[in-house]
Amino acid sequence: MSFRSHTRVLIFVAALAVTTPAIAEDAKVTAQAAADRWDQSFNAGDMDALSRLYGPDAEVVTKGAPLADGPGIQTYFANLKSKGFADHKVTVQSAKAKGDLLIASGRWEASGPGDGGARKVFSGNWVNVLERQGDGWRTVLHTWN
Template sequence: MPFRSETCAIVLMAGLAMSAPAFADDPKATAQAAADRWDQSFNTGDMDALTTLYGTDAEVVTKGAPLSGGPSIQAYFTNLKSKGFADHKLTVQSAKAKGDLLLASGRWEASGPGDGGARKVFSGNWVNVLERQGDGWRTVLHTWN
């Protein structure tokens, strides 16, 4: 019995349905791509692009008071950049998808002003919660130590 085009289409659709998980986003790769975009924006001083990586209701928890909203977040990171912080690098160590949320954590590193004008490397841990919003992932909570 020869295959008809309808049969081929059904077999193709069934194959795609069974392999759907293979096409799903890899949470760690998705989180690292978002982290790389953040690093690039900060390191090039493109604070407008950096701000777009955050959701409209995002909160950044700093050592001082938490910040929310694009203008506050942009001012904070613009100030850090103006103080000489550079070479920012985020490394994702863990990422878990929870529906439309992506929980990511890892290590951060940046160079900045040290004692006597020397450059110093700063580093620590960070956590981001990203939310799938329209055309991509936006950070809605960002903190580090």
């Protein structure tokens, strides 16, 4: 192999090494931006904006039965908000792009009603699968524990 061939191989390998973390970071930035939009919509009580963040075939897997339609998803989160849940915050820890899908996971936190009327902080794990649809990313699967 000639010097030129070695140089081309080294440049290609270096480009892969730089590109792979950049792609992963882009996925995480995109996922965090989507999570931030969700947090802003929920915290503002804007359930119309929140429901537009979901795809038409989205499924939200709750502790009870999964919700699989826009009005059901909107009603579910409106009921949580009306019970006093607030200050919702998602921190994306991992995100992977797979074609038109973005798989994101991390932690969620929110304050809500606790014993005796005191405020309590709730938190847990969070997973979202987003799909590139038309003008942006829409959640197609959302679950947490």
